[in-house]
Amino acid sequence: MPRRPEGPPPPPxxxxxRVRFAKRGRLRFMSHRDIARTFERALRRAAVPMAYSAxxxxxxRISWLGAAPTxxxxxxxxxxxxxxxxCDPHALRLALDAALPSGLDVLACAPAxxxxxxxxxxxxxxxxxxxxxxxxxxxxxxxxxxxRDRVEVxxxxxxxxxxxxxxxAVVSMVCRAENDTCAILDVVVRHTTPAVRPxxxxxxxxxxxxxxxxxxxxxxxxxxxxxLEDGTVADPxxxxxxxxxxxxxxxxx
Numbered sequence: 001m002p003r004r005p006e007g008p009p010p011p012p013x014x015x016x017x018r019v020r021f022a023k024r025g026r027l028r029f030m031s032h033r034d035i036a037r038t039f040e041r042a043l044r045r046a047a048v049p050m051a052y053s054a055x056x057x058x059x060x061r062i063s064w065l066g067a068a069p070t071x072x073x074x075x076x077x078x079x080x081x082x083x084x085x086x087c088d089p090h091a092l093r094l095a096l097d098a099a100l101p102s103g104l105d106v107l108a109c110a111p112a113x114x115x116x117x118x119x120x121x122x123x124x125x126x127x128x129x130x131x132x133x134x135x136x137x138x139x140x141x142x143x144x145x146x147x148r149d150r151v152e153v154x155x156x157x158x159x160x161x162x163x164x165x166x167x168x169a170v171v172s173m174v175c176r177a178e179n180d181t182c183a184i185l186d187v188v189v190r191h192t193t194p195a196v197r198p199x200x201x202x203x204x205x206x207x208x209x210x211x212x213x214x215x216x217x218x219x220x221x222x223x224x225x226x227x228l229e230d231g232t233v234a235d236p237x238x239x240x241x242x243x244x245x246x247x248x249x250x251x252x253x
Contacts, residue, residue, distance in 0.1 A: 004033070009054055010051065010052040010053070010054055010058060010084075011051060011052075011084040012051065012084070012125075013061065013082040013083065013084070013155060014051075014084060014085060015053040015082075015083045015085070015086045015087065015111065015112075016080055016081065016082050016083065016085060016088060016111070017037070017080070017081045017083060017087065017089055017092060017109050017110070017111060017112060017238070018078060018079070018080050018082070018109070018110050018111075018112050018117060018237055019078065019079050019081065019093070019096070019106060019108070019109050020077065020078055020099075020106075020107045020108045020109075020235070020237055021077050021078075021079070021105060021106045021107060021202060022073075022074060022075045022076060022077065022104070022105045023035070023072075023074045023077055023078075023103070023104060024067060024073055024104075024105060025073075025102075025103045026103065027101065027103030027104055028068075028070075028071060028072060028073040028074070028103075029070060029071055030070070032064070032067040032070070035067070035104065036062070036064065036161065037048075038066055038100065038101065038104065039062065039079065039100070039104075040059075040060060040062070040234045041099075041104065042096055042099035042100045042112060042221075042251075043060060043081070043099075045099040046092075046095040046096045046098070046099040047095070048081065048083070048087070048092060048095065048096065049083055049084045049085040049087065050081065050083060050084065051063075051082040051083055051084045051192060052084075053222070056213045059080075060081075060082075062079060062080070062081060062082070063079065063080040063082075063117065063165035064078075064079050064119060065077075065078040065079065065080070065121060065167060065224075066078070066121060066124070066191065066224060068219075068221050069197050069198070069199070069219075071149050071219075072197075072198060072219040072220070072221060073219070074220065074222050075107070075216070075220070075221065075222055075223070076124075076222065076223045076224045076225075076235075077221075077245035078117060078121070078224070078236065078237075080112060080117050086161060089109035089110055089111060092109050093106050093108065093109040096109075098113065101151035105210070108237055110237040113137035120225060120226055120234075120236035121191065121224050121225050121226065121236050122190060122191050122225075122226055122227055123171065123186070123188055123189065123190050123224065123225070123226070123233050124189055124191065124221055124224040124233065125186070125187070125188045125221070125222045125223045125224070125233045126186070126187050126188075126189065126198050126201075126219055126220065126221055126222065127184060127185070127186050127219075127220045127222055128184070128185040128186075128187065128201070128202065128217050128218070128219050128220075128244070129131070129178065129181045129182065129184055129217065129218040129219075130182065130184070130185060130213065130215075130218075131181065131182045131214075131215040131216050131217075132181060132182070132213075132214040132215045133182070133183045133206055133211070133212075133213065133214075134181075134183065135175060135176070135183045137211065137212075138175045138183040138185060138205075138211065139166070139175050140203040141208065141209035141211040142171040142173045142175055142185070142205070143201055144205075144208040144209040145166075145170070145171060145173070145204055145205055145208050146170075148167050148208060149167065150165050150169040151165065151166050151204045151207060151208055152164065152165055152166070152207075153166055153200050153203045153204050153207060155194070155200060155203075155204050157194060160199070164192075164194055164196075166196050166200050166201060166203075166204040167180075168190075168192070169189045169190045169192045169202070170188075170189055170201065171188040171189060171190060171227065171231055172187065172188045172231050173184075173185060173186070173187045174186045174187075185201075187201055188227070188231060188232075188233065189201065189226075190227065194236035198217070198219035199219075200239055201216075202217060223235065224236075
């Protein structure tokens with residue numbers, strides 16, 4: 001017979017809570033694995049009653065969603081926690097935020113709904129700060145990309161080099177000037193496989209218009225969620241909005 005761990009089985013999951021957190025400052029250079037380990041330590045320090053997996057090496061039941069690439073800041077990272085006890089989301093947010101290092105900041109907590117978290121997210125909104133890029137140069141490159149039906153780029157993945165279309169993932173692009181020597185690009189992209197990342201969008205702009213980036217860009221994810229009819233992205237912690245974005249209830253996070 002197969003071996004079984006001694007002692008009683010772990011407590012069952014009685015509640016699930018979804019957490020929105022930010023990745024700011026120098027902590028944007030943390031890998032997703034490091035962030036996951038940091039969260040597990042913070043959950044223990046905050047005495048969050050986590051539900052654990054069974055087996056000889058129990059681990060807290062945590063589900064991550066679409067982590068931002070290493071080096072990218074974000075105001076919209078999401079994780080779902082399975083709990084062995086019911087908790088007040090507001091109290092959990094305060095305790096977890098206090099246990100995490102500055103730069104990993106908990107913005108909101110809400111009870112999970114029946115819909116899987118992944119089903120509430122199909123797009124992201126990014127703001128790309130481009131130092132040493134002139135607005136007219138960026139505007140010309142954006143117009144060239146939007147005029148194309150297809151723009152392929154190549155990226156190294158764990159399965160080797162892959163070519164994929166960036167244009168079909170781009171929903172909208174808006175550019176403006178921060179000052180005379182820095183342009184800003186706001187872009188909404190659909191979540192695809194493989195995922196189209198900010199650096200892929202910039203590579204596509206280089207392909208179609210030879211856009212030069214003298215200084216490394218500064219990507220910031222402003223939101224991720226369901227793409228609405230008006231091109232905006234709905235926060236998945238507010239699932240009380242219908243597909244057109246109309247508010248049909250209220251969820252206190």
